[in-house]
Amino acid sequence: MKLSGGDLLMRALKDEGVKFLFGYPGGAALHIYDAIFRQKALQHILVRHEQGATHAADGYSRATGKPGVALVTSGPGATNAITGLATAYMDSIPLIVISGQVQSHLIGTDSFQETDMIGISRPIVKHSFIVQNAEDIPRIIQEAFYIATSGRPGPVVIDIPKDKTDPSKLFQYKRSKQVTLRSYQPRVLPHPGQIKKAAKNLLSAERPVIYAGGGVILGDAHKELIALNKILKAPVAHTLMGLGAYPSNDKYFTGMLGMHGTYQANMAMHNADVILAIGARFDDRITNTPSLFAPKARIIHIDVDPASISKIINANIPIVGQVKESLIALIKEIKRSKLKIDSDALESWNGQISTWRTKHGLNHDLYLQKTKSKMILPQVVVQELYHATKGNAYVTSDVGQHQMFVAQYYHFNKPRRWINSGGLGTMGFGLPAAMGVKLAYPKHEVVCVTGEGSIQMCIQELSTCMQYNLPIKIININNEALGMVRQWQDMNYGGRYSASTYADSLPDFVKLAESYGHVGMKVTKQSELRKTLNKAFAMKDRLVFVDVYVDPNEHVYPMLVAPNGSMQDMWITKNIKA
Amino acid sequence: MKRIISILIENKPGALARVVGLFHQRGYNIESLNVGPVFDGTYSRMSVTTRGSENDVEQITKQINKIIDVIKVADLTEGEHHEYEFILIKFNKLKLAEKIQKILKPLGGRMLEKNTKVIVMSAVGSSSDIEIAIKAIGRGNLVELVRSGSLGLHEGEKVLTI
Numbered sequence: 001m002k003l004s005g006g007d008l009l010m011r012a013l014k015d016e017g018v019k020f021l022f023g024y025p026g027g028a029a030l031h032i033y034d035a036i037f038r039q040k041a042l043q044h045i046l047v048r049h050e051q052g053a054t055h056a057a058d059g060y061s062r063a064t065g066k067p068g069v070a071l072v073t074s075g076p077g078a079t080n081a082i083t084g085l086a087t088a089y090m091d092s093i094p095l096i097v098i099s100g101q102v103q104s105h106l107i108g109t110d111s112f113q114e115t116d117m118i119g120i121s122r123p124i125v126k127h128s129f130i131v132q133n134a135e136d137i138p139r140i141i142q143e144a145f146y147i148a149t150s151g152r153p154g155p156v157v158i159d160i161p162k163d164k165t166d167p168s169k170l171f172q173y174k175r176s177k178q179v180t181l182r183s184y185q186p187r188v189l190p191h192p193g194q195i196k197k198a199a200k201n202l203l204s205a206e207r208p209v210i211y212a213g214g215g216v217i218l219g220d221a222h223k224e225l226i227a228l229n230k231i232l233k234a235p236v237a238h239t240l241m242g243l244g245a246y247p248s249n250d251k252y253f254t255g256m257l258g259m260h261g262t263y264q265a266n267m268a269m270h271n272a273d274v275i276l277a278i279g280a281r282f283d284d285r286i287t288n289t290p291s292l293f294a295p296k297a298r299i300i301h302i303d304v305d306p307a308s309i310s311k312i313i314n315a316n317i318p319i320v321g322q323v324k325e326s327l328i329a330l331i332k333e334i335k336r337s338k339l340k341i342d343s344d345a346l347e348s349w350n351g352q353i354s355t356w357r358t359k360h361g362l363n364h365d366l367y368l369q370k371t372k373s374k375m376i377l378p379q380v381v382v383q384e385l386y387h388a389t390k391g392n393a394y395v396t397s398d399v400g401q402h403q404m405f406v407a408q409y410y411h412f413n414k415p416r417r418w419i420n421s422g423g424l425g426t427m428g429f430g431l432p433a434a435m436g437v438k439l440a441y442p443k444h445e446v447v448c449v450t451g452e453g454s455i456q457m458c459i460q461e462l463s464t465c466m467q468y469n470l471p472i473k474i475i476n477i478n479n480e481a482l483g484m485v486r487q488w489q490d491m492n493y494g495g496r497y498s499a500s501t502y503a504d505s506l507p508d509f510v511k512l513a514e515s516y517g518h519v520g521m522k523v524t525k526q527s528e529l530r531k532t533l534n535k536a537f538a539m540k541d542r543l544v545f546v547d548v549y550v551d552p553n554e555h556v557y558p559m560l561v562a563p564n565g566s567m568q569d570m571w572i573t574k575n576i577k578a
Numbered sequence: 579m580k581r582i583i584s585i586l587i588e589n590k591p592g593a594l595a596r597v598v599g600l601f602h603q604r605g606y607n608i609e610s611l612n613v614g615p616v617f618d619g620t621y622s623r624m625s626v627t628t629r630g631s632e633n634d635v636e637q638i639t640k641q642i643n644k645i646i647d648v649i650k651v652a653d654l655t656e657g658e659h660h661e662y663e664f665i666l667i668k669f670n671k672l673k674l675a676e677k678i679q680k681i682l683k684p685l686g687g688r689m690l691e692k693n694t695k696v697i698v699m700s701a702v703g704s705s706s707d708i709e710i711a712i713k714a715i716g717r718g719n720l721v722e723l724v725r726s727g728s729l730g731l732h733e734g735e736k737v738l739t740i
Binding site: 118119122123126127128130132147181182183184305306307310311 | 587588591592595596599600603633636637640641643644646647648649740
């Protein structure tokens with residue numbers, strides 16, 4: 001049977017296993033939307049803004065490991081998808097964005113709703129395609145999914161001029177058994193010689209640290225990481241993106257490292273003699289001043305992307321390879337080696353880390369204490385949330401203080417449960433991402449922890465949640481200010497709150513949630529917090545927006561001293577520099 | 579130091595823009611650029627001249643390699659290589675014709691056009707020889723100058739091919 005370009009697209013997406021299309025229609029995409037109407041395999045989720053479509057598809061991908069797909073029209077539809085593409089690009093998420101384009105003969109004429117999507121998106125995609133012949137659509141879709149999901153994953157754009165989906169022009173559907181591209185060989189196996197060197201260094205280390213990033217989750221290698229550390233018994237620190245890969249309740253887990261990492265994680269990194277970096281990229285929120293980074297450490301760096309290795313910090317032992325295969329090879333080599341770990345040295349090193357933890361570690365029992373503050377502490381909101389959800393929820397977040405508090409206080413024990421925009425730091429990500437997660441896992445608890453600043457950047461998606469009955473729980477940590485901006489203004493700008501406050505003009509979030517047909521709850525006292533959360537989570541089939549007023553003066557600590565600081569230079573509280 | 583990076587890239591629309599865009603995006607400069615389809619025409623060979631430390635160039639080549647359409651990348655300056663550039667010049671001070679012809683003789687200088695108003699010539703040579711020749715002619719004596727940018731090739735049996 002012959003199919004039109006639009007139907008070819010639907011068929012190709014179905015054959016890739018796509019269940020949901022997050023999108024918004026418009027002129028250039030209407031042939032495609034008509035093809036959507038003719039089929040049943042894919043469900044289209046109509047968002048309220050294209051940014052929401054990209055974040056929802058991205059959230060779906062982060063939670064499931066499968067590519068998420070967004071569909072937008074040309075011009076403004078395409079430009080609205082740009083923030084979502086950049087978000088996915090920075091965190092290496094396999095996101096597919098299909099954009100309608102004006103008809104081929106109009107390209108370059110400044111026609112209505114025309115924009116050069118390929119050009120605009122070029123620096124923030126792994127690859128992009130423009131469809132020149134309708135019969136190529138199945139091949140392009142296959143290649144796009146292959147590129148997005150293999151090697152270091154990333155977003156791919158497919159721009160389809162309207163005439164390529166003309167319903168009157170029909171073509172044969174063809175699907176290849178496998179994709180081969182002569183210019184792209186993403187599967188890289190680790191070099192055995194490098195694995196040997198790494199094993200030797202790790203086994204003779206006295207103060208080793210495992211620094212594991214989002215690559216462990218993307219590479220589906222959390223089990224291998226756990227297995228490796230059963231042997232090495234080294235402290236494990238996660239980046240913001242790695243949280244959940246190594247279980248937070250394990251005794252070797254030091255917590256997150258970096259800008260708002262724990263004291264013990266950052267001290268461990270600074271004093272280590274061997275650092276094993278796995279699927280992490282030494283970005284500036286981790287290393288602080290690169291020239292002062294981990295002065296005593298030999299660096300072993302495993303990454304599937306050779307360009308990530310020795311980009312910022314020189315790796316003594318670079319290992320280019322898929323994380324999973326590299327860890328399997330490393331475990332095998334360690335087991336085969338005659339060298340054994342130095343148990344005495346490791347015991348004393350892990351003891352040192354416990355001492356640091358005791359000295360300046362995070363207090364995970366704040367919620368049990370009567371605090372002097374009359375207002376609710378934001379950290380307590382996260383701790384109560386952790387207990388209310390038994391640590392089992394999928395948690396999305398936006399960007400700012402609330403994001404850091406979740407990273408610090410919600411103990412993730414499983415991968416893909418913590419969904420946030422780490423690299424780009426995109427406010428507005430949390431709610432649409434939660435929609436994608438909830439669609440993927442309707443029976444699981446999905447929570448969006450946000451702030452009154454971030455939530456207003458994509459608040460329109462509350463309407464989408466109503467249309468598709470997505471009972472997400474939104475925890476709005478409301479400090480009536482752009483908290484992280486305010487924190488920096490407190491610390492570096494003499495408390496001059498330039499454009500970071502708006503307390504007099506915030507909406508009534510309870511009424512706002514209600515006007516969208518959802519449930520709204522407001523909490524101002526700590527004594528009501530647990531009760532309200534329990535009530536909210538008991539409403540299984542409703543979206544509940546819990547607006548929690550917190551102490552606006554609270555800062556996120558520890559905080560690396562910047563500029564010109566190392567990883568051991570931290571603010572522990574407002575007045576104490578360690 | 580000056581580097582010549584050779585790139586084999588799929589001859590597809592937009593492929594060149596991906597390479598050029600990457601230099602800008604990552605904060606590197608392109609000093610000269612030459613590109614054209616080779617052999618069966620399904621791919622092109624680019625020669626890009628840039629400046630940077632060894633680390634810079636390593637990072638540039640790694641990033642270029644990540645472009646999906648790029649088939650192969652080599653930093654020719656890592657080893658022995660040939661480097662040539664082609665130029666066209668136009669001048670109207672006809673009395674300088676003899677002097678200029680003499681300067682360009684070792685660079686295979688050829689007269690392409692000669693009339694009562696202008697002379698057009700071509701020459702080929704390493705970028706540094708070309709520089710010396712242009713200086714000797716005197717920039718002010720030329721009305722037009724066009725340079726192909728450096729072309730590079732490994733010395734000996736080493737080849738860059740798909």
